[in-house]
Amino acid sequence: MAGKMPTYKSALLICDGLGDRPVAALGGKTPLEAANTPTMDRLAAEGATGLMYPISPGIVAGSDTSHLALLGFDPFECYSGRGPFECAGIDMDVRQGDVCFRVNFSTVYDDAEHTPSIDPETGALKATVQDRRAGRIETGTDQLAAALNGIEIDGVQVQFKESVAHRAGLILRGEGLGQNVSDVDPHAVDTEIWIAKGADPASQKTATVLNKFVAKSYEILKDLEVNKQRVAEGKLPANVALPRGVGTAPALGDFNERNHVKAACIVETGLIRGIGVYLNMDIVDVEGATGGLDSDLQAMARAIVAALADHTFVLCNMKGPDIAGHDGDAQAKIKIIEAIDAAVKTIIEEGPQDLILAITGDHSTPVDKGDHGGDAVPFLLHGPGVTPDRVTAFGEGPCGAGSLGTFVGQNVTPMLTNLMNVQPKFGA
Ligand SMILES: [Zn+2]
Numbered sequence: 001m002a003g004k005m006p007t008y009k010s011a012l013l014i015c016d017g018l019g020d021r022p023v024a025a026l027g028g029k030t031p032l033e034a035a036n037t038p039t040m041d042r043l044a045a046e047g048a049t050g051l052m053y054p055i056s057p058g059i060v061a062g063s064d065t066s067h068l069a070l071l072g073f074d075p076f077e078c079y080s081g082r083g084p085f086e087c088a089g090i091d092m093d094v095r096q097g098d099v100c101f102r103v104n105f106s107t108v109y110d111d112a113e114h115t116p117s118i119d120p121e122t123g124a125l126k127a128t129v130q131d132r133r134a135g136r137i138e139t140g141t142d143q144l145a146a147a148l149n150g151i152e153i154d155g156v157q158v159q160f161k162e163s164v165a166h167r168a169g170l171i172l173r174g175e176g177l178g179q180n181v182s183d184v185d186p187h188a189v190d191t192e193i194w195i196a197k198g199a200d201p202a203s204q205k206t207a208t209v210l211n212k213f214v215a216k217s218y219e220i221l222k223d224l225e226v227n228k229q230r231v232a233e234g235k236l237p238a239n240v241a242l243p244r245g246v247g248t249a250p251a252l253g254d255f256n257e258r259n260h261v262k263a264a265c266i267v268e269t270g271l272i273r274g275i276g277v278y279l280n281m282d283i284v285d286v287e288g289a290t291g292g293l294d295s296d297l298q299a300m301a302r303a304i305v306a307a308l309a310d311h312t313f314v315l316c317n318m319k320g321p322d323i324a325g326h327d328g329d330a331q332a333k334i335k336i337i338e339a340i341d342a343a344v345k346t347i348i349e350e351g352p353q354d355l356i357l358a359i360t361g362d363h364s365t366p367v368d369k370g371d372h373g374g375d376a377v378p379f380l381l382h383g384p385g386v387t388p389d390r391v392t393a394f395g396e397g398p399c400g401a402g403s404l405g406t407f408v409g410q411n412v413t414p415m416l417t418n419l420m421n422v423q424p425k426f427g428a
Contacts, residue, residue: 010356011314017322018361019377031333033395037341040394047382050404058374066362069409081247087169089274101243103168107131107236124211133166135236140226178203185242217241255279260422261313301346325365356383
């Protein structure tokens with residue numbers, strides 16, 4: 001009998017790269033500890049805290065692998081590269097088993113000195129990269145992408161879609177495609193495009209198709225009107241598509257069914273958006289959410305409040321702290337954390353009264369390192385059913401004394417669905 005068991009809604013606010021290490025210039029405090037965060041401190045006092053290793057202790061997590069873990073998946077098992085999530089992030093139809101890449105529209109030299117040719121043995125393009133971003137192309141890429149989308153190579157279907165600026169996504173769909181292929185993008189100018197090789201027979205099939213795709217992209221793109229126009233204007237033509245970041249789309253299923261929730265995803269980077277799309281969350285794109293330090297976090301907060309009206313679970317990622325961390329800028333990190341605190345105030349004041357709110361980071365991005373770290377990140381849990389601990393401030397040091405102890409990212413979604421009272425019993 002179900003009885004009168006109440007169910008609750010929850011929001012998981014992931015402050016990208018929130019975690020940090022003691023900073024000498026801040027008197028040994030971390031940016032979060034140095035920031036003025038009255039709302040998150042109050043929630044820490046009313047709720048429970050702890051430290052979380054996003055993947056496992058010491059593992060330096062990427063944003064994608066970490067989000068997969070926080071959403072209950074084992075990234076070591078399901079993750080083979082960012083390609084599938086990049087493609088899903090631009091609303092491509094990514095299906096399990098697809099081999100996916102992100103792509104740069106680029107320029108190869110095409111003059112008397114460097115004439116592109118096709119390698120008769122592999123079908124690969126032999127050409128030299130002039131510019132990896134095709135003269136920072138901004139417009140017309142939809143027409144370029146349309147010309148490549150839908151072609152077929154050796155029985156493998158090609159899907160291709162433009163993203164922002166010079167970026168795009170590529171999906172190869174067919175039987176028996178492996179993912180262990182080497183790069184074609186040399187990541188350098190005045191260098192020949194590399195010929196992809198596969199580490200096993202299935203991956204060699206992918207490599208062969210990939211090499212032929214690059215050659216085909218040159219043959220198709222070079223003569224398109226967009227490129228003739230660019231050349232006439234003295235700009236570099238986007239005469240080749242260079243894929244990278246290969247990954248096979250994993251079997252993750254539907255997040256809603258798996259967790260007995262109705263989930264919305266409110267984020268500001270394509271990669272995390274792609275995870276939400278791939279897990280079948282409802283995507284809410286927020287105007288003003290730029291993914292930069294100037295992002296309109298109040299607009300994101302209002303979107304979370306609105307989404308909670310007809311969803312039971314909201315995943316939110318605010319990107320700013322990670323950017324400040326990569327910049328090595330402690331003051332900028334403090335400032336964006338204070339803006340997040342103000343956004344949390346809006347969520348608390350305007351959202352459902354009995355909201356279960358978790359606030360944490362997807363990894364540390366220590367300002368003194370300027371890149372992701374494998375440190376534990378602070379975690380805060382607030383709402384009905386949460387027993388308060390003695391911690392009264394949200395920070396790396398205080399959370400180390402919290403009642404939740406130290407745990408890993410894969411624990412987070414079950415911790416939330418438990419408090420929501422929607423998780424079925426394991427066992428009798
Ligand atoms: Zn991240």
